[in-house]
Each structure stands twice: as C-alpha cells, then as structure tokens.
Amino acid sequence: MGRWEPDARERLVRAALDLFSEQGYENTAVAQIAERAGLTKSTFFRHFRDKREVLFGGQDVLAGLMTGAISGAPAEAGPLEAVEAALVATVGTFTDERRAHGPQRLAVIAGNDELRERSALKMVGFAVSMTDALKRRGVPELEAAVAAELGVLAFNHGYERWLETGGDFAEVARRTFSDVRAAVGSLERAE
Amino acid sequence: MGRWEPDARERLVRAALDLFSEQGYENTAVAQIAERAGLTKSTFFRHFRDKREVLFGGQDVLAGLMTGAISGAPAEAGPLEAVEAALVATVGTFTDERRAHGPQRLAVIAGNDELRERSALKMVGFAVSMTDALKRRGVPELEAAVAAELGVLAFNHGYERWLETGGDFAEVARRTFSDVRAAVGSLERAE
C-alpha cells in the first residue's frame, strides 16, 4: 500500500478531471493535479505514462475483453456476430460511476487536440486488436479490417448513446451495432 | 524569400526524415534537425506546429480535395460513389518524389507511438471531413459515417499498395475501394 491515504490513482483521475473542466487541459500543470490529489509530480508519472493518459485508463482492459470475446465466439459465428459479441463483452466496465463523469470526460477530450489525438489512437488500438482476433479465426484480412472498423464505429456511437440514455450497455451496443449494419445495407442498396 | 538558401521547409523535412531513420525519432532533437537543415529551432517551429508535424505536411490539402470531390459529385451518385471520387481526387498529391521516401516515412511512423498517434488523428480528420461532406449531400448520419470510414480504410490500404506497386494512384484507389466493397458484401452474406 502507499503511505497516507489509499486510492492514489483514483484521486489523481478525479483531480485531473475537475481541474481540466475548471481551467482547461492546457492551463493545468501536472504538478497542480498531483498537488490537489495530495501527491507529487513524480507519483503522477508513476501511475500514468503521460498527462493525457490520466483520462484513458483501462482501455487495454477493454481491448482484452474484445479480443477474448472474438476468440471465444462459437465457430459458426460470422465476423460481424463475433464483433457484436466483442462489444457486448465490455458491458462490465460500463458502471454507474463511469457514466457519472462520462460527459465531463468527453467534453474535456473534445476541447483539446492532444486528447483527441490520444482518443484516436485508442480507437485504432481497438480496431487492430479486433482485426487480429478475427484473422486468427480465419477471416480474410480485408473483411476482418472492415468488420473491426464497423465495430469501433458502433462502439463509439453506442458509448455516447449510453451516456445519454443510460440502461444496460449490452442492450445499447446491440441496438447500435444493428443500426450500423442497417446503414451498411442502405449503402449497398443505394446504387 | 528567406535569407540564404531557399526551400527551408523541404530541407527540414528531409533532415528530419533522415535523422529519424538514422537515430530514431525520440533520439533526435528538434535543434538537431534544424541544424542539419542549416536553420534554428525557432525557424523549425515557424514551419511546423510541433515535432511530429514535420512528417504529416499537406494532410489538410488532402482533406480539402476529398470534401471537394464529394461536394462536386453528380447528384445521382450514391455515398459510396462519392467517397470513391474523393479518393481518386487526391491523385495529384501522389508524386514520384513522395513515393520515393514513402516507405522510409512509414517505417519511422510505425516505430514511434507519438507518430502513430498523430497518424491516427489525421485519419480521423479525413473521416470527419468526408462524413460532413456526405451529410451536406443529405446522406443520413450513420450511413455517412460508415461510408467515410470505409473510404479511410481504402485510402490507407491503397496508399500502401501504391508504395509497393507504383503506377497511377487513381487506379490503385479504385481497385482497393472495390476490394473493400467486396469485403463488405462478403460480410453481409456471411450469416
């Protein structure tokens, strides 16, 4: 355990989120975040790779859940079914507490280039993870890439929808993914 | 004109690319790039927003060409046809000289997180640009997003294919986009 208070990591996240909302991301120094959390700059960088990462914790866990679900999907399942399973598999991470500061987090990210950059990288990470997992099932390269990209798209739209409407994320994800598939169908029929 | 030699920007790009290849991106300081180009740190940052950007010049021009092509596509064209036109419209930027150091550039980007991050942001930028342009044509939100995402996917694969095979980028783009559409068809038929 650390010394003094526990939950250093969580305290840093909260302090960062609050300060970013109050003053903006670029006007907030790491030392200031650490200070509000009762810690120091050194400790901040022990918990997070860089200043951006404080807003993107647990994304690797998400990627793991996704690839796990794709690998574990029944052999008869098609690529799109496997991707849908990947989205549904992340349901456990969508807690009430996460929903509570979700909008605040999204607003901060939207307001800063560095953060949108990091967000984009995380999404690419998801796409790569799912593409690889699909290829391991024997799905051809390009089909795997397309299916994964559609999955990421649905994941993002689903996340925003979940923040607005609440409820079970698995439900929302299934509905959103179905909408995406419908959109694909419309595109095909359009010409 | 600047003082002394002309083409400061190009010299900086070349120096950066070479140094990154020789020593790696993180082991190269901006001051060093500037020095090899016969300039100073100040001048570097006058030409490029940050150290990463030296490898991503002209991406905004690409986005402009894409949205222009989508806006200018015939009214009867479907979203996918418009996106294909967007890819083809970028052909003018794919010069021999760009093809010459393309692989070197890709290798450097692949080897560094910051650069892959910037690359991801640029791709998201393309997707957003194309999505907006499609929406302005009356394409529903989700269909526009899917079509744009497929376009970016094809653009990336097309770029790599073009680096390998050479030839006219418009040709390569059309073929790649057709492959992507075929992959989408396979996914649909898969279940």
Added chain:
DNA sequence: TACGGTGATGAGACCAAGTCCCATCACTTT
C-alpha cells in the same frame, strides 16, 4: 543610389512535460 517596408530568420529567456536517481517512509516478514 539611397531609403523605408516586408517577411523570414536568429537568439535567447522562459515554462511545462517527462526522465532519472536517490533518499525516505509505511508496512510486512522473519
């Protein structure tokens, strides 16, 4: 030829991000 204007550059101070190393403290184990 001389002059002033313009735009790109050089130079250096300055701040914050991120790295590194070492000392310190709380807590556990023996």
Added chain:
DNA sequence: AAAGTGATGGGACTTGGTCTCATCACCGTA
C-alpha cells in the same frame, strides 16, 4: 528488533514548445 518491500518525495536534468526582440535579405520607390 532487524531486514525487506513498495510506494512516495524531491530535485536535477533534457527537451518540446512559446514568446519577444533584434537582425538580415530582398523589393519597390524616390
């Protein structure tokens, strides 16, 4: 009680990036 472990504090250091001011090349005009 002593040794070990893991997280923390603290400070030096490098570098990315900003800002300001002086400088120089070039261009047009008188």
